[in-house]
Amino acid sequence: MNNTEEIKSTSTPPSGGGGAIRAGIVGGAGYTGGEMLRILINHPNVDIIFVHSNSNAGNHVYDVHKDLFGDTDLKFSSELSNNIDVLFLCVGHGDARKFLEANEIADHVKVIDLSQDFRLSQNSTIKSKNFIYGLPELNRDAIKVADNIANPGCFATCLQLGLLPLASKGLLENEVHITATTGSTGAGQSLSPTSHFTWRNDNLSVYKAFSHQHLNEIGQSLRQLQIGFDKAINFIPYRGDFTRGIIASMYTESNLTEAEALKLYQDYYAEHPFTHVTNKDIDLKQIVNTNKCFIQVKVYDNKIFIISIMDNLLKGASGQAVQNMNLMFGLNESAGLRLKAIGF
Known part of the structure; x- marks a missing residue:
């Protein structure tokens, strides 16, 4: 099958807890594709059917993602298999829409797109596919019944998780001031003057x-x-001189005491397994290489001060995409995502 033909399934997709979920990855040679492979190779409920890459077709995935040597014998393919239940689009902004325009994806195939192409409601539909915004801490119930997911951006995830509890109570009554720094992987794998070492x-x-x-x-x-x-x-976004991770600090005027603010945030995220709230100091090594977001809440005079930290390639991209897949197929939300941080 070439990449202009319809992707169809020859059997019934799993309904969560049945057979293994059959996954395809388009754009498997990039940073988010590599992270997707690292997670799904070890996911207890997933079989990877194909990893699509025209430029690397025929090569082992470990020829590109060298740390996967010894973990898999998968090879990149220039063809698209018809034997999948979920398709991850790990391609650049604008390319996901082009891919779906050029390929007729069968209705049963769930699509999880990691680009920005379908995140805004006015752009969320293409052909017969409608995309739900895939931030579990905001739209978990809708994700569970969704057929297609627009995975949030990395900065967007980090900043929203810092602000959603306030919005949930109508407490964003003033301007919000944010400074955030991201690692170099946030710029993607293609070299540019500002991503060169x-x-x-x-x-x-x-x-x-x-x-x-x-x-x-x-x-x-x-x-x-x-x-x-x-x-x-x-x-105000900053380019950091480190590889991965985002640290964002934000503040706005508020009448909450620190105890009230801390309770508000802890209550909001109480049922969400990857977002954790504290009033103690936090740092990037606690969350890099995990799907976690840590949030620190403090109050200074009449200002609430929030720090939000997460890994831009995991909770900000591929990890969150797998979290969404877990919800869509009725799996444990944390399946395959209990990852060790780089902290020592």
């Missing part, structure tokens, strides 16, 4: 101040919880 190492820079593309999906989610929210989100 000799530029990035021992360096720090601001980019897309007040205009980052993730602001649109952040605003959309906050208005979902706090109808009419129209305050400015003043977001």
Whole structure:
């Protein structure tokens, strides 16, 4: 089958807890594709049917993702198998829409897209497929019955998890001020002047101040919880001189005491296995290489101060995509995602 033909299944998809989920990955040679492989190879309920890459077709996946040597004998393929239940699109922004326009995906195949192509409600439909915004801490019930998921952006996930509890109680009454720094993997695998080692190492820079593309999906989610929210989100993103992870600090005016704020956040995330709240200091080594988000909540005078940290490639991309898959197929939400942090 070439990549312009319809993807069909020859058997009934699993309904959660039955047979193994048959997964396909498009864009398996990039950073998010590599993370997807690392998770799914060890996932107890998944069989990887194909890993699509035109440029690497015929090569073992460990020829590109060298740490997978000894873990799998999978090879990249230029063809698309018809024997899948879920398709992960680990491609660049704009390329997911092009892929779905060029390929007729059978109705039963669940699509989880990691690009930004379907995150906004006005862009969430293509052909007969409608995409649900895949932030479990916001849309868990909708994800469970969804056929297609638009995985959130990395900055968007980190920042939303820092603000959703306030929005849920209508407490975002003033401007929000945010500074956040991301690792170099957030820029993708293709080299650019600002992702090259000799530029990035021992360096720090601001980019897309007040205009980052993730602001649109952040605003959309906050208005979902706090109808009419129209305050400015003043977001200053930084390029960090480390490989992976995001640390975001944000504050806004608030009348909450620290005890009230801490309880609000802990109550909101009480049923969510990957987001944890504390008033103690947190650092990136606690969460890098995991699907966790840690949130620190403090109050200073009339301001609530929130720090949110997570791994941009896992909770900010591939880990969250697998979390969504688990919910869609009725699995334990944490299946395959109990990962060890790099902390020592």
